[in-house]
Amino acid sequence: MGILEKISEIEKEIARTQKNKATEYHLGLLKAKLAKYRAQLLEPSKSASSKGEGFDVMKSGDARVALIGFPSVGKSTFLSLMTSTASEAASYEFTTLTCIPGVIEYKGANIQLLDLPGIIEGAAQGKGRGRQVIAVARTADVVIMMLDATKGEVQRSLLEKELESVGIRLNKHKPNIYFKPKKGGGISFNSTVTLTQCSEKLVQLILPSEIFNAEVLFREDCSPDEFIDVIVGNRVYMPCLYVYNKIDQISMEEVDRLARKPNSVVISCGMKLNLDYLLEMLWEYLALTCIYTKKRGQRPDFTDAIILRKGASVEHVDTHPGDIFLGLGLGQSKAPAPSTVRSGWA
Numbered sequence: 484m485g486i487l488e489k490i491s492e493i494e495k496e497i498a499r500t501q502k503n504k505a506t507e508y509h510l511g512l513l514k515a516k517l518a519k520y521r522a523q524l525l526e527p528s529k530s531a532s533s534k535g536e537g538f539d540v541m542k543s544g545d546a547r548v549a550l551i552g553f554p555s556v557g558k559s560t561f562l563s564l565m566t567s568t569a570s571e572a573a574s575y576e577f578t579t580l581t582c583i584p585g586v587i588e589y590k591g592a593n594i595q596l597l598d599l600p601g602i603i604e605g606a607a608q609g610k611g612r613g614r615q616v617i618a619v620a621r622t623a624d625v626v627i628m629m630l631d632a633t634k635g636e637v638q639r640s641l642l643e644k645e646l647e648s649v650g651i652r653l654n655k656h657k658p659n660i661y662f663k664p665k666k667g668g669g670i671s672f673n674s675t676v677t678l679t680q681c682s683e684k685l686v687q688l689i690l691p692s693e694i695f696n697a698e699v700l701f702r703e704d705c706s707p708d709e710f711i712d713v714i715v716g717n718r719v720y721m722p723c724l725y726v727y728n729k730i731d732q733i734s735m736e737e738v739d740r741l742a743r744k745p746n747s748v749v750i751s752c753g754m755k756l757n758l759d760y761l762l763e764m765l766w767e768y769l770a771l772t773c774i775y776t777k778k779r780g781q782r783p784d785f786t787d788a789i790i791l792r793k794g795a796s797v798e799h800v801d802t803h804p805g806d807i808f809l810g811l812g813l814g815q816s817k818a819p820a821p822s823t824v825r826s827g828w829a
């Protein structure tokens with residue numbers, strides 16, 4: 484049986500299993516299996532090569548933002564508006580066939596914006612160029628999920644499912660669980676908080692059969708799914724901005740409703756509405772901090788900013804002796820913390 488068939492069998496079994504106390508362990512096991520197969524799906528396949536198709540765009544600038552969305556939601560129109568790169572836009576689907584990079588210059592930072600082909604349901608399992616697109620999304624610092632405001636809700640939940648299924652966790656932080664396989668000593672299970680969703684027994688059932696010895700410490704009231712994420716590893720925790728485009732096509736009431744949703748911005752590329760606000764939000768989600776250097780006894784050079792990812796410290800900056808730092812933090816960010824701290828120019 485191929486991986487896809489195994490996955491669909493397990494999904495069916497989960498669907499027909501009633502969710503209650505008695506089936507909790509069984510469901511936990513099924514989900515653990517499912518996660519394992521899905522992780523295998525992520526491994527690069529031998530047949531479908533992404534080489535030579537323009538998907539291997541070099542990282543450049545201070546941060547990378549990937550545009551993910553269904554066909555014809557306006558991704559290319561957006562790239563052409565925000566950067567000096569022109570990406571072909573048209574009223575038919577799958578206009579864009581490769582990855583097209585542009586640069587947004589904002590507050591002294593160069594933000595690499597990647598236009599990508601539209602993706603559809605089944606993308607994660609290789610439909611269209613789904614796999615290559617998602618592979619690029621994994622390399623981004625922030626994902627912009629662009630949605631057509633007239634059908635945003637359906638598109639949003641379908642794409643969330645696709646990304647979720649390949650281990651991309653949007654606007655979530657890494658579960659605070661310490662997990663370490665050991666050479667001996669059996670399974671030691673501890674928690675520093677009261678657990679309402681997981682128990683020692685469930686954790687033991689979820690652990691792959693080849694793990695006899697491990698230390699497990701819950702520092703947070705996590706769900707079985709979150710525990711599975713920790714043991715499977717290979718998860719990417721990524722900030723995501725939901726951008727509802729084409730608001731010129733919907734009523735004011737509907738615009739208002741969408742604008743109030745968490746992590747969401749409403750825009751119209753066609754009428755150039757709200758694009759400044761989107762940039763502000765994007766900046767917050769990138770959680771960039773500008774640092775300006777100044778020579779002792781001289782005025783700071785505000786034209787030459789060093790950009791650091793939030794959480795990085797000035798110790799990571801390679802400078803000349805005698806330089807003084809003027810850290811100009813951007814204040815508290817509303818965005819979730821980035822999963823990894825990378826210095827901007829790496």
Ligand SMILES: Nc1nc2c(ncn2[C@@H]2O[C@H](COP(=O)(O)OP(=O)(O)OP(=O)(O)O)[C@@H](O)[C@H]2O)c(=O)[nH]1
Nearest residue numbers: 555556557558559560572573577578579601752753
């Ligand atoms: N009404 C309206 N139309 C828009 C807006 N933005 C883009 N469009 C139109 O939507 C169509 C698709 O735009 P594209 O930029 O090609 O969309 P895309 O997401 O890049 O599409 P693919 O590359 O095929 O995935 C074009 O006809 C655009 O002119 C908008 O804000 N309002």
Ligand SMILES: [K+]
Nearest residue numbers: 555573575578
């Ligand atoms: K299009």
Ligand SMILES: [Mg+2]
Nearest residue numbers: 558559578579
């Ligand atoms: Mg396009």
